[in-house]
Amino acid sequence: xxxxxxxxxxxxxxxxxxxxxxxxxxxxxxxxxxxxxxxxxxxxxxxxxxxxxxxxxxxxxxxxxxxxxxx
Numbered sequence: 001x002x003x004x005x006x007x008x009x010x011x012x013x014x015x016x017x018x019x020x021x022x023x024x025x026x027x028x029x030x031x032x033x034x035x036x037x038x039x040x041x042x043x044x045x046x047x048x049x050x051x052x053x054x055x056x057x058x059x060x061x062x063x064x065x066x067x068x069x070x071x
Contacts, residue, residue, distance in 0.1 A: 014041040015068040020049065021059045038065055 017030040033048065035041030042065065049055050 009036045011036055012041070013068040014038065015064075015066055016041070016045050016062055017064045018060065018062040020053070020055055020061065022053060022055065032068055041065065 011034050014033050014035060015030065016033055017028070019026050019028050021027075029049075031045060031048065033041045033045045035044050042062065045062065046057050046060060049060055050057070
């Protein structure tokens with residue numbers, strides 16, 4: 001059997017910005033989150049905002065998700 005080549009995944013930093021509704025007030029946010037790709041970074045953002053602010057995913061709107069140069 002041939003040995004499978006494995007693709008090395010590197011964790012990247014993403015800058016996410018958007019809005020969320022907290023107690024009827026719309027607030028904006030900008031966060032740096034880590035992930036192997038944009039999808040995992042979004043999942044980490046939802047988990048972070050949910051645990052810190054007790055928010056449901058449906059009240060978090062992500063307007064922009066881009067790779068950040070910050071390390």
